[in-house]
Amino acid sequence: xxxxxxxxxxxLIASGCVAPSLHPTPRMVEVAGLDGQGLTDALAVYGGLRxxxxxxxxxxxxxxxxxxxxxKMVAEYRYRPAEALPFGVxxxxxxxDPLVRPDDLADWTRECVNEPETHWSEGGHFYFENxxxxxxxxxxxxxxxxxx
Numbered sequence: 509x510x511x512x513x514x515x516x517x518x519x520l521i522a523s524g525c526v527a528p529s530l531h532p533t534p535r536m537v538e539v540a541g542l543d544g545q546g547l548t549d550a551l552a553v554y555g556g557l558r559x560x561x562x563x564x565x566x567x568x569x570x571x572x573x574x575x576x577x578x579x580k581m582v583a584e585y586r587y588r589p590a591e592a593l594p595f596g597v598x599x600x601x602x603x604x605d606p607l608v609r610p611d612d613l614a615d616w617t618r619e620c621v622n623e624p625e626t627h628w629s630e631g632g633h634f635y636f637e638n639x640x641x642x643x644x645x646x647x648x649x650x651x652x653x654x655x656x
Contacts, residue, residue, distance in 0.1 A: 519596040519650040523643060524633050526608055527615035532583045535607065540576065540583035547572055553606060556634040589618075596653070597624035598646050602635030 526533060532540075539550045548562050561567050597620045601608045616624045629635045629642030636643050 517595060518654050519598065520593065521598045521600060521643070521646055521650060522616075523600045523636070524602065524605060524608055525599070526612035528619055529587050529589070529615045530612055531585050531587060533607070536579060537583045540579040543572075543576070547576060551575065554634070555632045556637070592621045593619055594621045596622065596650060598627065598650055599624050600627045600629065600643055600646050602631040602633055603628050604631060605633045605635070607633055 539547065542550055548568060551557055552559070552562055557571075561571070597616065599613055599616060601613070613624075613626055625646075627642065627646055629639045631638055
């Protein structure tokens with residue numbers, strides 16, 4: 509967005525996200541094409557939704573279209589190399605996230621003028637449900653480093 513809008517943010521914090529050059533991942537494209545039980549099963553792997561929500565047909569009817577649209581939006585993204593980001597970047601991820609491995613973060617260095625800070629927290633894709641301090645601490649440190 510900074511590149512597109514021409515407005516420079518002070519800091520970027522990306523959570524549960526592979527390097528932009530790796531988007532869309534094959535898994536994102538696959539999930540974007542799923543419906544019904546296939547989509548529900550895929551979402552169960554990600555976490556973030558309670559099993560009772562995924563098992564309720566009325567709730568599925570209500571939430572699945574929006575979630576599928578989110579996946580479609582990511583699946584349609586096409587990376588375009590651009591000038592490196594001239595501000596701080598922090599990457600926060602769960603150690604057990606099935607979607608983001610350490611190798612998936614390496615290409616972030618091409619996107620940044622300075623080396624991005626990488627933070628790992630115990631948990632999966634939604635690690636912050638059980639460890640919110642993992643993100644709040646990164647936000648706090650980034651905010652404290654900003655000029656007043």
